[in-house]
Amino acid sequence: MANDVLRTADGHEKTALARKYAAAWFAARESGQITSPLQDRDVIIGQVTPPDFPARPDKPELKDPRDVPRRRPGSRPGQVALLHAVAHIELNAVDLHWDIIARFSDTSMPLGFYDDWVKAADEESKHFNLVCDCLEALDSHYGALTAHAGMWRAAEDTATDFLGRLAVVPMVLEARGLDVTPGMIDIFRKADLHDTVAALEVIYAEEVGHVAYGSKWFHFLCGRHELDPKEAFHNLVRTYFHGALKPPFNDEKRAEAGLPPDFYWPLTNEEPDRQRGTPS
Ligand SMILES: [Fe+2]
Numbered sequence: 001m002a003n004d005v006l007r008t009a010d011g012h013e014k015t016a017l018a019r020k021y022a023a024a025w026f027a028a029r030e031s032g033q034i035t036s037p038l039q040d041r042d043v044i045i046g047q048v049t050p051p052d053f054p055a056r057p058d059k060p061e062l063k064d065p066r067d068v069p070r071r072r073p074g075s076r077p078g079q080v081a082l083l084h085a086v087a088h089i090e091l092n093a094v095d096l097h098w099d100i101i102a103r104f105s106d107t108s109m110p111l112g113f114y115d116d117w118v119k120a121a122d123e124e125s126k127h128f129n130l131v132c133d134c135l136e137a138l139d140s141h142y143g144a145l146t147a148h149a150g151m152w153r154a155a156e157d158t159a160t161d162f163l164g165r166l167a168v169v170p171m172v173l174e175a176r177g178l179d180v181t182p183g184m185i186d187i188f189r190k191a192d193l194h195d196t197v198a199a200l201e202v203i204y205a206e207e208v209g210h211v212a213y214g215s216k217w218f219h220f221l222c223g224r225h226e227l228d229p230k231e232a233f234h235n236l237v238r239t240y241f242h243g244a245l246k247p248p249f250n251d252e253k254r255a256e257a258g259l260p261p262d263f264y265w266p267l268t269n270e271e272p273d274r275q276r277g278t279p280s
Pocket residue numbers: 090093123124127203207
């Protein structure tokens with residue numbers, strides 16, 4: 001199922017398939033067709049080689065972010081550009097979550113791991129469609145503008161490192177989403193775009209869960225390998241993530257998602273005495 005989604009190019013077809021498969025997974029889980037390995041040690045999740053790059057539609061054209069024009073967020077073209085960028089992030093997230101399911105299937109994991117990422121992939125599909133509706137309400141659509149070409153880079157860089165994938169994708173990139181989404185919601189509230197505000201509020205609430213899944217399974221794997229999670233996180237982010245983490249952070253939502261400040265603050269370029277807002 002994961003492979004099928006990854007190999008489907010069109011955004012609406014990809015997300016429809018993702019939602020159908022997520023429903024099939026949870027129906028099978030509820031009816032007991034897929035049981036915990038503790039009850040049945042022969043249960044097999046399935047193995048597959050996912051594509052190096054997921055299939056994507058011809059449009060949007062993917063460009064280096066430096067070549068994507070910047071527009072003022074207060075203007076209507078700026079709001080469309082912002083929503084278009086969010087739609088692109090959501091579609092990428094659909095692929096990222098199915099990819100983590102397929103890519104690391106040679107590592108035996110509890111079924112709860114698959115439940116979490118199938119749910120996250122289902123939610124990203126919903127997010128993509130919500131944002132597409134908002135774009136259409138502004139007479140635009142996904143594919144009307146250019147989009148960021150480097151989105152799959154984190155997946156490529158961590159294609160052979162399960163812990164690295166968890167550290168960089170949910171615990172750095174999706175956590176960054178928690179930092180920036182309240183500001184985005186403000187932009188659309190000021191523009192009186194209430195449906196967009198409502199869509200972004202759904203996204204904001206559900207993204208906390210995705211970061212939490214990342215932190216949960218990161219800690220689980222660190223425990224399995226007897227690694228200190230904080231130290232492992234710092235090493236993996238320094239290895240696979242390009243550049244420092246950027247404050248300001250949404251400490252409250254990050255904490256709710258199981259990401260304490262001593263995980264992310266040491267990865268910024270800030271001076272130690274400025275880190276926690278204490279006067280120097
Ligand atoms: Fe999302």
